[in-house]
Amino acid sequence: DRVSTQSTWEAIPRHEITLDATLPPAGSMRTPDVLAVMSAVLGRLAEARTAKCRESSSSPFWTPRPSVSFSAYLDHIGRALRPEVEILLAAFVYLDRLANLEPDWITPWTLHKLFLAALSLANKMYLDRPPSNRFLARVGGVSPSVLAKMELTFAKTIGFDLLINYSLLQTPD
Numbered sequence: 001d002r003v004s005t006q007s008t009w010e011a012i013p014r015h016e017i018t019l020d021a022t023l024p025p026a027g028s029m030r031t032p033d034v035l036a037v038m039s040a041v042l043g044r045l046a047e048a049r050t051a052k053c054r055e056s057s058s059s060p061f062w063t064p065r066p067s068v069s070f071s072a073y074l075d076h077i078g079r080a081l082r083p084e085v086e087i088l089l090a091a092f093v094y095l096d097r098l099a100n101l102e103p104d105w106i107t108p109w110t111l112h113k114l115f116l117a118a119l120s121l122a123n124k125m126y127l128d129r130p131p132s133n134r135f136l137a138r139v140g141g142v143s144p145s146v147l148a149k150m151e152l153t154f155a156k157t158i159g160f161d162l163l164i165n166y167s168l169l170q171t172p173d
Contacts (some may be wrong), residue, residue, distance in 0.1 A: 039071040090122035116140040117150040
């Protein structure tokens with residue numbers, strides 16, 4: 001039923017995305033900076049989708065609205081895992097790929113789990129020694145078996161397109 005081929009991220013009016021203009025240049029960004037940007041962009045995208053989605057989404061990642069805000073969840077993940085900036089950027093790219101294929105899946109009821117699945121896949125794709133599923137699941141608030149199912153569903157949905165071309169992550173000089 002998708003009529004538009006426009007990117008889901010582009011579908012949000014520009015005035016809906018207001019990022020702090022004082023962020024450091026991309027090359028010097030630290031994990032907390034990236035988490036703040038991700039929280040702002042993904043949170044606004046999910047909230048924009050709220051009006052278009054029922055509370056019981058068709059997404060397999062749907063859950064009753066989490067008791068913790070997405071921003072607080074990312075802060076918790078950042079403190080517990082201390083992910084590298086590149087891993088966070090890879091997770092963001094995976095979420096963008098998913099949003100372009102299944103835009104109705106990005107809602108306040110799914111965002112926490114989608115981020116956790118994307119982060120887990122990015123860890124496994126780009127780290128020689130990624131955190132165990134047991135540890136990542138405990139930090140993320142799900143069981144290891146649920147995390148494994150979420151990873152598989154997410155990866156299948158994006159066609160196992162997990163390789164990111166380095167030039168995609170570079171900023172123009």
